[in-house]
Amino acid sequence: MPLAALQRALAQLYTRQDARDRFCADPAEFARDFALRPAEAAQLASIGETRLHAYVDSLDRKRANEAARLLPLVAQALGPRFRAEFFRYARRVPLGRGPRRYRDDARRFARHLRGL
Amino acid sequence: MAAAVAERSPLRIGAGYSFRRAYAAQTYANRARIDVLEIVADHFFDNSKACRRELDLLAEHFILLPHGLDLSLGSADGLDEAYLARFAEVVRRARAPWWSEHVAFTRAGGIAIGHLAPLPFTREALEVLERNLDRARRVIGDLPCALENIAAPVVLGGAEMEEPAFLRALVERTGCSLLLDVENLHANALNFGFDVDCYLDALPAGAVVQLHVAGGEWNGATYVDSHARAVHADVWRLVERVCNRFAPKAIVVERDEALPPFDEVLAEIERARVILMQAAVCR
Known part of the structure; x- marks a missing residue:
């Protein structure tokens, strides 16, 4: 199914920094990695880097908002550093799956902070 | 196929907001001013007795509209059966x-x-939506559903049709209704530069049963539907046009971030109710 392959490539782009780096360096090779047909490869390339990065930033902000809601005292104690540190963490660690994914994410972020 | 909303539910339900636990006490205290509550189903997936009791209590006092965030009806890989089972349980209890x-x-x-x-x-993509919706209905049961237009962060090339034609085809193929998010429509029109009236002209007239309204903000050159601001005057004007055209049954105000004093939410619910009633009188 062409759409399934396209969605797998998009999910990587939306959530993985290394995938974005590969895509921005060579969109055609990135499309080949997912065995996309020319039509789907063109769809992928049509997104544009500016909108892609704006979307990724919005996904990271949403994750950071959830983490701040679940770790309010940590967010208060760290102030602006909370978000800065979260964005660094989010670039390396993708969001998990399932209904408890934001709770798990906050827990992983807390562990990340302890390791600093 | 599940019956469409128009055949199964009251003529008009009214106006309400997307329930937030931070507002729980004020919500019950002002229930005479709230016709309907949308609940984010994901917020009630915790299978604890307290969570089930909370949902039952809400259902005793309000008309509830369960709203999913992560069913992923457009996934070509198919649905997550565990998520679907939880979602169906919330819909049933609501x-x-x-x-x-x-x-x-x-x-x-x-x-x-x-x-x-x-x-x-x-x-x-239409075939995927149809297949996944069919699977969801087998688990959720014979209850109407409404599908919502999203605020598009990116636009994928290679489209075989415009969004309203896509939504029309979806309604025709599946018998679903539409939840028209007016803020998302406003955001997409600003960000991608299309004519809102042409968009509305192409939607199926009888299919829009519910509206979402919310506030957004500019982030650089992009308008973001942040749900963190009061509803913009331009969006209210668009809500009036949409109500006059489609006569939806319910309007739900969404506020997810920077929650204001509840009086501000109540004022937006009241404004939505007035628009809904005026449109009904004019029809």
Whole structure:
């Protein structure tokens, strides 16, 4: 199914920094990695880097908002550093799956902070 | 196929907001001023006795509209059966007139994206939506559903049709209704530069049963539907046009971030109710 392959490539782009780096360096090779047909490869390339990065930033902000809601005292104690540190963490660690994914994410972020 | 909303639910339900636990006490205290509550189904997936009791109590006092965020009806990989089972249980307990989800995908290849991602407007995407919706209905049961247009963060090329034609085809193929998010429509029109009236002209007239309204803000050159601001005057004017054209049954105000004093939410609910009633009188 062409759409399934396209969605797998998009999910990587939306959530993985290394995938974005590969895509921005060579969109055609990135499309080949997912065995996309020319039509789907063109769809992928049509997104544009500016909108892609704006979307990724919005996904990271949403994750950071959830983490701040679940770790309010940590967010208060760290102030602006909370978000800065979260964005660094989010670039390396993708969001998990399932209904408890934001709770798990906050827990992983807390562990990340302890390791600093 | 499940019956469409128009055949199954009251003529008009009214106006309300997307329930937030931070407002729980004020919500019950002002229930005479709230016709309907939308509940984010994901917020009630905790299978604890307290969570079930909370949902039952809400259902005793309000008309509830369960709204999914992560069913991912547009996933070509198919649905997450565990999520679907939880979602169906919330819909069942809510005793709702209809449930709603988005025209989007949120996961693919084992990866959760974390938010709504747009689909290409293609025949293959329509087939995927139809197949997944059919599966969802087998589990949820014979209850109408309404599918929502999203605020598109990106637009995928290679579309075989425009979004309203895609939504029309979706309604015709599945018998679903539409939840028209007016803020999302406003945001997409600003960000991608299309004519809102042409968009509305192309939607199926009898299919829009519910509206979402919310506030957004500019982030650089992009208008973001942040749900963190009061509803903009331009969006209210658009809500009036939409109500006059489609006569929806319910309007739900969404506020997710920077929650204001509840009086501000009540004022927006009241404004939505007035628009809904005026449109009904004029028809």
